[in-house]
Amino acid sequence: MVKHIAILGSTGSIGKNALRVIDALNSSLVARGTRYEIVALSAHSSVKQLAEQARRYKPKFVAITNADYVEPLRSAVGDLDAEILAGPDSLIEIVQLESVDIVLTAIVGAAGLGAVLAAAKKGKQLAIANKEPLVIAGELLTKTVKENGGTILPVDSEHSAIFQAMRAGSRQEISKIILTSSGGPLRKMSVEDIQNVTLEEALAHPVWDMGPKITVDSATMMNKALEVIEAHWLFDMPVEMIEVLIHPESIVHSLVEFVDGSVIAQLGMPDMCLPIQYALTYPERVAGIAEHLRLDEMGKLTFEKPNLETFRAMGLGFEVARTGGTAAAVFNAANEAAVEEFLAGKIKFVSIVELIERCLNKHNVKTNPALEELLEADAWARREVHKNISLPNGSQVRKC
Numbered sequence: 001m002v003k004h005i006a007i008l009g010s011t012g013s014i015g016k017n018a019l020r021v022i023d024a025l026n027s028s029l030v031a032r033g034t035r036y037e038i039v040a041l042s043a044h045s046s047v048k049q050l051a052e053q054a055r056r057y058k059p060k061f062v063a064i065t066n067a068d069y070v071e072p073l074r075s076a077v078g079d080l081d082a083e084i085l086a087g088p089d090s091l092i093e094i095v096q097l098e099s100v101d102i103v104l105t106a107i108v109g110a111a112g113l114g115a116v117l118a119a120a121k122k123g124k125q126l127a128i129a130n131k132e133p134l135v136i137a138g139e140l141l142t143k144t145v146k147e148n149g150g151t152i153l154p155v156d157s158e159h160s161a162i163f164q165a166m167r168a169g170s171r172q173e174i175s176k177i178i179l180t181s182s183g184g185p186l187r188k189m190s191v192e193d194i195q196n197v198t199l200e201e202a203l204a205h206p207v208w209d210m211g212p213k214i215t216v217d218s219a220t221m222m223n224k225a226l227e228v229i230e231a232h233w234l235f236d237m238p239v240e241m242i243e244v245l246i247h248p249e250s251i252v253h254s255l256v257e258f259v260d261g262s263v264i265a266q267l268g269m270p271d272m273c274l275p276i277q278y279a280l281t282y283p284e285r286v287a288g289i290a291e292h293l294r295l296d297e298m299g300k301l302t303f304e305k306p307n308l309e310t311f312r313a314m315g316l317g318f319e320v321a322r323t324g325g326t327a328a329a330v331f332n333a334a335n336e337a338a339v340e341e342f343l344a345g346k347i348k349f350v351s352i353v354e355l356i357e358r359c360l361n362k363h364n365v366k367t368n369p370a371l372e373e374l375l376e377a378d379a380w381a382r383r384e385v386h387k388n389i390s391l392p393n394g395s396q397v398r399k400c
């Protein structure tokens, strides 16, 4: 059997790991005779990398979402037998192709929303790493998937762990799900300590090697807040049944507690290849490239409660998940805009959460929003953040 895959965001951390996983599955043919064929690849502006990937994997479609880079891409791969697409809508075109069975979304941020929704409307199998669309439009997206006979398979390691552990019982038998978090690079810091965190410190994740946006999200614990909302929609789980535990060793990827008190966890080395592979081979398990766990070499596995005082984003995440409506779109967009400013060296680390909070306080939440209202809320929050940081003496928001 051949499974035809489109990888959106193939030049990023998840995208590159996905290609490694596919190489391994194809080369060993351990996947019970299943071959994985890459139909389409996309990047935003990394022309050189995308061109190298196109040469190697020979997809029928190569997309560059930042259209300014289409000419360099054409020069780099014009001799290949591949159609070159440009602009954000090229992703929508790709996911609608009849020849695509699996859409692996490895784009960062809200930019992936249109393509994910289009894939859901076509009833595709979605392997989702790109959590932001689920955060912004979880209700709409999960409904669209159901109505069109598609599936969503989580790639985020915590959600993959929950997805796997949930198979130990029925939905009614679950009493709660527990998302684990490494705690990020600033785990031990107090409220005072985080006041002067540098970009370098925020990007120095102790366990995971990820793209810059999610690495900063891990430092603020915003990543876990987004994951709470992601889990809420993905597993149709009331917020009251979701808990977060800090687990610095990142070996237990998450847990499910059942009504009889049994707790089922998924363990593995901290390596994204494992959840990526499971999303591709599900419901089967096959041998792959992920290193196997040697528990005897692990030493202690520890767990602690999150520090909600230092990492206020966590508490906000639960609040936003409870509020629903347009709140999560604002929460996510304000974060994306603030992280962009932080990465550009324009604001302090602590200003990220302050800016998000400011937006949430000012926003009039709309319930049962249509897609246009979610997009409006998203655009409004981005404008608010950029406006706030350009204010003279913007109270909490200062230059680094």
Ligand SMILES: NC(=O)c1ccc[n+]([C@@H]2O[C@H](COP(=O)([O-])OP(=O)(O)OC[C@H]3O[C@@H](n4cnc5c(N)ncnc54)[C@H](OP(=O)(O)O)[C@@H]3O)[C@@H](O)[C@H]2O)c1
Binding pocket: 008, 009, 010, 011, 012, 013, 014, 015, 042, 043, 044, 045, 046, 047, 065, 105, 106, 107, 108, 109, 111, 112, 129, 130, 131, 132, 155, 156, 157, 208, 209, 210, 211, 212, 213, 214, 272
């Ligand atoms: N990295 C991980 O271990 C990990 C784990 C769990 C979940 N996730 C989630 O997976 C997603 C990707 O994370 P990542 O760490 O792989 O990110 P990343 O390394 O920054 O890669 C992002 C990818 O998206 C593309 N891209 C960037 N901006 C875009 C835009 N506006 N429109 C379309 N494509 C765009 C990039 O292209 P260029 O290279 O051309 O910029 C790149 O291919 C995120 O949602 C993250 O939260 C990541």
